[in-house]
Amino acid sequence: MAVDLIGGVSDQQQTAAAVQTSLGQEEFLKILLAQLQYQDPLKPLDNQQFLAQLAQFSALAQTSQLNDRVDTLLTIQASTQSIGLIGKxxxxxxxxxxxxxxxxxxxxxxxxxxxxxxxxxxxxxxxxxxxxxxxxxxx
CATH class of the missing domain: 2.30.30 (SH3 type barrels.)
Structure with missing residues (x-):
């Protein structure tokens, strides 16, 4: 029975993390579009800089997701460890x-x-x- 509870907790945490990440991506794209809209036509954004910004944001989002998953893993590990202590x-x-x-x-x-x-x-x-x-x- 407790396994359902543990799974429910991790599903909720993953859903919350996904919502947070998607909001960050939307904000980043809005800023990027505003930057492209207001850039100087005589000095357009360098392709390498543009790709570097996209890569940095992607790496940041992946790191954030990894942190959330590690937190979930630690919660599940603590739960499993505590179940093993019953009767000890x-x-x-x-x-x-x-x-x-x-x-x-x-x-x-x-x-x-x-x-x-x-x-x-x-x-x-x-x-x-x-x-x-x-x-x-x-x-």
Whole structure:
């Protein structure tokens, strides 16, 4: 069941990234057309400069898409990693500076696409909303 949720998050992120990229391309083309319209007829834009600008914008758009996909991949990786922790004994670092707690991961939830663990400690206490970054040891 959780796989559908993970896929849904990545689809939404990819759709948002595609909308952002298309808006950037439209703006670039508007600027380029305005530049061509108002250029000096005695000094037209050099073909090499024109192609260089197009290539730079294309590279920028591809880099932006790559960053978005890497972010999606990291989210999916964190989700997969957290699913594997269910039932494992972990050591949880406190955010307040208290000594680390040892317990078993009892459940998992996804808040804003990020995994949030619930850990039952050895003395029966339940730690809620534990982030992956707080896990220091997996036993």
């Amino acid at each position: 004994t972990v050591e949880v670092r406190s955010t307040t500076g208290e000594p680390a707690s040892v317990g078993t991961v009892s459940s998992l939830a996804f808040l804003d696409g990020q995994p949030s663990l619930n850990v039952r400690t050895q003395n029966g206490e339940i730690l809620t909303a534990v982030k992956l970054s707080q896990i220091s040891v997996v036993r």
